[in-house]
Amino acid sequence: MNKQALQDKAALIRQHIIREVYHAGSGHPGGSLSATDIMTVLYFHEMNIDGNDPSNPNRDRFVLSKGHASPVLYACLAEAGFFPKEDLVTFRKLGSCLQGHPSMLKLCGVEMSTGSLGQGFSASVGMALAGRLDGRDSRIYVMLGDGELQEGITWEASMAAAHYGLDNLCAIVDHNGLQIDGKNDDVMRVMPIAEKFRAFGWNVIELDGHDLDAIAAGFRKAGKHKGAPTVLVAETHKGKGVSFMEDQAGWHGKAPDREQAEQAMAELGGIL
Amino acid sequence: MADKIATRQSYGRALVELGALRQDIVVLDADLSGSTMTKEFAKVYPERFFNAGIAEANMYGMAAGLAVSGKTVFASTFAIFAAGRAFEIIRNSIGYTGANVKICATHAGLTVGEDGASHQAIEDLALMRTIPGMTVLNPADDVSARKLLQAAAEWNGPVYVRLGRAAVPVIYAEETDIQIGKAVTLRDGKDCTIIATGLLVSRAMEAAELLAEEGIDVRVLDMHTLKPMDEGAVIRAARETGSIVTAEEHTVIGGLGAAVAQICCEKAPAKVSFVGIQDTFGESGKPDELLEKYGLTAAAIAEAVRTVK
Ligand SMILES: Cc1ncc(C[n+]2csc(CCOP(=O)(O)OP(=O)(O)O)c2C)c(N)n1
Ligand SMILES: [Mg+2]
Numbered sequence: 341m342n343k344q345a346l347q348d349k350a351a352l353i354r355q356h357i358i359r360e361v362y363h364a365g366s367g368h369p370g371g372s373l374s375a376t377d378i379m380t381v382l383y384f385h386e387m388n389i390d391g392n393d394p395s396n397p398n399r400d401r402f403v404l405s406k407g408h409a410s411p412v413l414y415a416c417l418a419e420a421g422f423f424p425k426e427d428l429v430t431f432r433k434l435g436s437c438l439q440g441h442p443s444m445l446k447l448c449g450v451e452m453s454t455g456s457l458g459q460g461f462s463a464s465v466g467m468a469l470a471g472r473l474d475g476r477d478s479r480i481y482v483m484l485g486d487g488e489l490q491e492g493i494t495w496e497a498s499m500a501a502a503h504y505g506l507d508n509l510c511a512i513v514d515h516n517g518l519q520i521d522g523k524n525d526d527v528m529r530v531m532p533i534a535e536k537f538r539a540f541g542w543n544v545i546e547l548d549g550h551d552l553d554a555i556a557a558g559f560r561k562a563g564k565h566k567g568a569p570t571v572l573v574a575e576t577h578k579g580k581g582v583s584f585m586e587d588q589a590g591w592h593g594k595a596p597d598r599e600q601a602e603q604a605m606a607e608l609g610g611i612l
Numbered sequence: 613m614a615d616k617i618a619t620r621q622s623y624g625r626a627l628v629e630l631g632a633l634r635q636d637i638v639v640l641d642a643d644l645s646g647s648t649m650t651k652e653f654a655k656v657y658p659e660r661f662f663n664a665g666i667a668e669a670n671m672y673g674m675a676a677g678l679a680v681s682g683k684t685v686f687a688s689t690f691a692i693f694a695a696g697r698a699f700e701i702i703r704n705s706i707g708y709t710g711a712n713v714k715i716c717a718t719h720a721g722l723t724v725g726e727d728g729a730s731h732q733a734i735e736d737l738a739l740m741r742t743i744p745g746m747t748v749l750n751p752a753d754d755v756s757a758r759k760l761l762q763a764a765a766e767w768n769g770p771v772y773v774r775l776g777r778a779a780v781p782v783i784y785a786e787e788t789d790i791q792i793g794k795a796v797t798l799r800d801g802k803d804c805t806i807i808a809t810g811l812l813v814s815r816a817m818e819a820a821e822l823l824a825e826e827g828i829d830v831r832v833l834d835m836h837t838l839k840p841m842d843e844g845a846v847i848r849a850a851r852e853t854g855s856i857v858t859a860e861e862h863t864v865i866g867g868l869g870a871a872v873a874q875i876c877c878e879k880a881p882a883k884v885s886f887v888g889i890q891d892t893f894g895e896s897g898k899p900d901e902l903l904e905k906y907g908l909t910a911a912a913i914a915e916a917v918r919t920v921k
Contacts, residue, residue, distance in 0.1 A: 366726045407730065432726040434897030434905065440728035455730030456697065457666055487643060490665035521643045521651075521663060528643075528665025 341384045346552050349419065350380040354581045355610035356415035356428055362601040362612065364432035367440070370591040372412035374516040374549070374576040375483060381555040382481055383416040391421030394448050400478050401451045401467055405460025406485035406514065407441040408593065413450070414438050422449035458491035460484075461511070465501045468509035468569075479563065480509045487519030489530045495540070501569040502541030509569040510562045511542075514549065516578040518589045537571045549574025582607055615754075616779035620718040622757035623775050624649030627686060629758075630765050631657045637765065638678055640687040642668045647777075648688040648718045672698040672715070676705035679712040684765060687713060691720035691774060695736035706770045707743035714764050715740075716773045721861035722889070722906060723778040723811060728896035734889050737809075738866025740772040741839050747792060748838040750774040750860075750868075752813035755784035756796075756836055763792045774810060778899045781814045783834075793837045795845040801831040804921040805849035805856050806913060809835045809868045812859040812887070818910035819859075823917055830917055838868055846875045850882035857885045857916040861908055864888035885920040887913050 341349065353376050361367040383389070387400040404413045411431065418425045423437065430436035437447040441455025451467070454460040464482035471478055488494060501509050513533055521527045530536075534544045543565045547554040555574070562570035578592070579585025582604040596604055598612075605612045630637050631653055643666045645651040654661035664671035668689050675687040688694070694717040695702070706713045717736060724732045740748045747767060751757035757775065764771040783798070790796065798813070799820050808816035813834045820830045831853055833845055849856055856876065858869035869886035876882050889906050903909060 364726065432728075432896045434895070434901045436896065438896075439730075440726045440896040441730045443729065453730065455728065456692065487666050490643075490667045492667060492669055519643050519666065520647075521641075521645050527663050528667065530665075 343552055346380055346384060349384050350377050351609055352419060353380055353412060353415040354608045355605060356418065357411040358582070358596065358601055358604045358608065359612065360411040360414065360428050360431040361595045363429040365595050367411055367432060367595055368408040368593045369411065369596070370518070370578040370585060370588070371406060371409045371485060371514065371516065373580045373582060373585065374578045375409050375412050375514045376580065377550045377552060378483070378512055378514065378555055378574055379412050379416050381552055381559065383420050385556055386559045387481065388478065389420065391449070394422060398476055398478050401480050403452045403460045403464045403467070403480070403482040404442055404454055405464070405482050406457065406488050407454030407460060410438070410440065410442050413442055417449040423447065457485065457488040458493035461494050461497040464509060465497050465506065468501065468506040469504060471508050472506070481512065482509070483512045483514060485519070486513055486515045486517065486524050486530055486533065489513065489533065490528050498537065498540045498542065505567050506569045507566050510559065511569065511571040513571060513573045514576050515573055516576045518578045518587070518592065520589065520592050522589050534573050541568055543568050543570040544573060545570060546573045547575070549576035550580060614781040614783065616781055617754040618777060618779045619751055619754065619757040619775040620649045620777060622754045623716055623718065623761060624652035626758045626761040627653040628656055630762065631660065634684065634765065636682065636684050638662070638683045638685050640664055640671050640675055640685060642666055642671045642689040642693065644689055650688050668693040668698045669701050672701045672713070673705055675713045676709060676711045680709060685713045686716050688716045688718060690731060691717035691733035691736045692731055695733060695739045695772070699739055703743050707746055710745055710769050712768060714771045714773060716775060718775040719777045720774045721776065721811065722894045722902040722908070723776055723861065723899035725777070725899045725902065726896050729893040732894040734863045734894060735866070736774060737838055737860070737862050737868065741866065741871065745769060746839065747771040749792065749836060750810040750838060751836050752810055752834050753780055753783045755782060755786055755788060756790050759790040760792065760836060767792060776811055780811055783814055783817065790836070793840050793842055795842040796834040796836070797831065798834055799830070799832040801829040802853055803829045804917045805831040805833060805853045806859060806917065807833045807835050807846065807849065807856055807868065807872055808859040809838065811861045812908060815908070815910045816859050816913055819913035819917065822910060822914045828917065828921065835868060838871060841871050841875065843875050843879070846872055847880040850876050850880035855883040855920045857887060857913060857920055859887040859913050862888055864890060883920050885916040887916050
């Protein structure tokens, strides 16, 4: 996909996120919007996936370790043809395939059930090991929150990935600087992130997580790097694209009311 | 219509009251202080509040260290991350040492609602019951929550307190005497006993009323303390009413029902029927829809009574 098409896709994904969360009356818009540009590049440019052939063993795999950002994952899967877009409005409702946090047994295209922070990262290390055992050249991508890095398990996973030289694994840290109780810096400092991963033996690429070209270039470089896993430390803004949500911790896990949702959609160039 | 208050709100209030009386009380949270309501304490006593970040295992380890150094520690997160993720830390650093830590776990059970199965702790009571010396509390309403939290602060040793996200009816008068280890008889009866805990206590009372209309006279016990359990109350229920229905917002494996059945098997054989979650994960939905779907309703409790009595 060219840059203009990717930009348009990202705007559509953001509109889906607002619709999902609005219709559910709950959910996590902030961290979905901060991850949107990275996820758009992954699903519509970088990854080898096909909504019509979801169990092809040679597909690339994506794990949303920050599982609360399920709205952005569901929007990407719907746009990529894994399920009908009309289903997006069933998010979080009884009987829906779109669980509050992604469930691989309920929705095709979800590669790992997540929601408990840190666990998806460990699972992605196992998936990368399996890929190597099977001699596949498919890649594993895993998206982490910066607050999520406070979990000890993330550093256990980092150590293991570097120890086994998993160059088929690419992690992305959605570095929006916020978590639930406020700024990372106030709650529990995680900085410096890049230095920590370097010390753990990772290839580290720092980039602007809203610059589509930079993101695509980051994934290209990650794919070429041999002998160690790569992490993209992506500078982002929580709530990106919706003025009143941007950089606000209060929009981590809250649904907009009708008026707010309409304003958000207008800013994103859509209608509710 | 009774007032409705979530027991996590009761917790926020109780912490502020305790903080004023006791300088040794320290509160920890893991990036959920606005949801667990420890933020209320943090606002008033910022110097005695520590945010551990999203690191529950480390938080319970720090709690143990503070406690063995003389502090009374209240450490909170959602039940799934407390009893679940931090289980082995709680067992070895808090249980095995008898550390004075109060593990106040909110958002327990299916009534977490829309967040879905990954966040619905339906096995926490079972996990915590297995730890030697752990006191396990599951208050049914605002009044009993505040009284039991007060008692937990005075209790020397580890205590697990299960608290809810959803607002629940207030069933007790403010002056009711509620003590750790003593079941409350909410209603006396002779045909069967419903032993309920937490959120299902008010539903058990509704079931008793439904049954009374049919001429079935049931006793209702609020078993707010799962451990140490009020054995006497269970034995009397078995002997005097002949049958028991247990009701809990928890898997039927290892929780209230299992504890009651164990007492009955050993000391006072009686027929027991279990209302709870039947060895399955939950899912996303509204709290009331989920309680309905998973059979945790007054109607389901009443039906269990009709079958077992
Ligand atoms: C193990 C665990 N602890 C706590 C939570 C509750 N929780 C959900 S999201 C969140 C904050 C996440 O912050 P971050 O990783 O920075 O995500 P983002 O800012 O990208 O939304 C927390 C504490 C959880 N889901 N899992
Ligand atoms: Mg963040």
